[in-house]
């Protein structure tokens with residue numbers, strides 16, 4: 001499929017928030033301010049999935065996004081990943097996850113102080129089978145459980161993936 005990724009900007013905020021609302025109809029929708037916060041942080045990686053052809057108004061057709069934020073000098077957290085429901089199950093989630101992993105690897109290549117590997121962590125609602133399937137397919141493993149992590153006392157599952165620091169060739 002013709003999908004490319006690019007870094008999100010403030011101009012994309014409305015569509016990002018719309019996709020979030022379309023993806024989650026529960027109380028766990030991120031506030032618009034949360035997306036604004038991540039858009040201002042230079043250490044955050046905030047990527048969009050964009051269809052190659054433009055929409056009717058000549059703008060990018062944004063179909064999904066992913067956010068990753070550093071937790072320590074050897075850990076990144078996937079804050080969230082959303083694909084517009086009309087575009088799910090076509091490999092876009094996997095494209096976003098693969099691309100953000102590459103960008104995290106690059107960050108560790110330049111930032112690391114001799115570490116051999118790093119960890120990407122995330123939390124997923126235990127009944128979110130689509131997301132769990134995607135993460136498992138991409139090599140993430142269950143590392144624990146967070147009781148009452150979500151609204152309405154729903155539990156979260158912690159998952160992570162260890163990746164090697166990208167080696168620089170001199």
Ligand SMILES: CC(C)(COP(=O)(O)OP(=O)(O)OC[C@H]1O[C@@H](n2cnc3c(N)ncnc32)[C@H](O)[C@@H]1OP(=O)(O)O)[C@@H](O)C(=O)NCCC(=O)NCCS
Pocket residue numbers: 001023024080081082083084087088089090091092093094095123124125128130131132133134137
């Ligand atoms: C979770 C989520 C991001 C997954 O995104 P997605 O784009 O649907 O995921 P993918 O298409 O990459 O992968 C899921 C399945 O799609 C299918 N798929 C993958 N590539 C495909 C392709 N090129 N063509 C057709 N189907 C494909 C596969 O069935 C794949 O699973 P499988 O390979 O194990 O069978 C999406 O369901 C979503 O946005 N959900 C709502 C928000 C959410 O819950 N986010 C997670 C928060 S933790």
